[in-house]
Amino acid sequence: MMPPFRVTPMIRNLVCAGALGAAAALLLGSAAHAAADIASLPRDLSPWGMFRNADIVVKVVMAGLAIASLATWTVWLSKTIELRRETARARDGLAKLETDTTLAELGRDAEGAHDAVSQLIQTAAREGSLSGWTFDADFKDRVALRLERVEAAMARKITSGTGILATIGAVAPFVGLFGTVWGIMNAFIGISEAHTTNLAVVAPGIAEALLATALGLVAAVxxxxxxxxxxxxxxxxxxxxxxxxxxxxxxxxxxRGRSARQMRAG
Incomplete structure (x- = not known):
């Protein structure tokens, strides 16, 4: 009969040392793989760095959204200046119309001016001149038709350029979403090719893709x-x-009332 096997302190120490060595080797291998993955990551994760490291399609999307944002602020600046200038001129023209004067006098004063109220005065004076300053029953209707045409022309002029804002506001989020979808698709393709699901490897590609959506909102809002x-x-x-x-x-x-009184007085 064999004597029972006894685990001596020396054997126990050797087993523990072997287990520790295996664990240390496993940790060192994991650390080496993590270090290799981190070394392959882009160092610059700022917005500009993500733009430089993005796919060409995502780059085009982000560049287009940046141009759209620049166009938005350009339209805002130019139209704000134009509206303030034209509004001030319109108020001045209204003040002139409130004075005790005649259409012929205002027409002579407005010659050569290009603001909206001056255009209204000029077209009414033009109709008066063509009518020989004869205020018949249809004269006021003819003047009203001319004034409507001038108002419509001035409205088209002042609204020109604002349509691009509506287009950017409606389209920019979807353009940014397209860039995000394309970037995430490329990120998953990279995961498949690298045979790893390490978040440190996946995160930069996803961040670059989400940057396109952020730029779309920055342009649209x-x-x-x-x-x-x-x-x-x-x-x-x-x-x-x-x-x-x-x-x-x-x-x-x-x-017309003055003309009628003059005719009766004569």
């Missing part, structure tokens, strides 16, 4: 806000033009 602001400002400007047209028609009525 200001475009929508600025478009709504300009629509309200243009509506106020068109209301001023409507008031100016009404004042011109009132001036025509006063001139």
């Amino acid at each position: 200001p475009a929508v806000v600025i478009y709504n602001y300009l629509v309200r400002a243009i509506a106020s400007y068109r209301a001023l033009l409507g008031d100016a047209s009404a004042q011109v028609l009132l001036l025509v009525s006063r001139d």
Whole structure:
């Protein structure tokens, strides 16, 4: 009969040392693989660095969104300056129409001017000149038709360029989403080729893809806000033009009354 096997302290120490060595080797191997993965990652994870490391399609998307954002702020600046200038001119023109004058005098004063109210006065004076300053029953209707055409032309002029804001506000989020979908698709392809699911390897590609969506929102949100602001400002400007047209028609009525009184006095 064999004596029972006894684990001596020496054997126990050897087993423990072997287990520790195997664990250390496993940890060192994992650390080496992690270090290799980290070494292969892009060092610059700033927005500009992610742009440089992105796929060419994502780069084109992000560049297009940056250009759209620049166009939005350019339209805002130019239209704001134009609206303030034209609104001030319209208010000055309304003040002139409130004075005790005649359409012929205002027409001579407005010659050569290109603001909206001056255009309204000029077209009414032109109709008066073509009619021989004969205020018959249809004269006011002819002047009203001319004023409507000038108002429509001035409205088209002041609204030119604002349509691009509506387009950017509607399209930019979807363009950014396309860039994100394309970037994430490439990130998953990279995961398949690298045979690893390490988040440190996957995260940069996904971050680059999400940057496209962020740029899409950066381009779209200001475009929508600025478009709504300009629509309200243009509506106020068109209301001023409507008031100016009404004042011109009132001036025509006063001139007709003066003409009738002069005829009776003569």
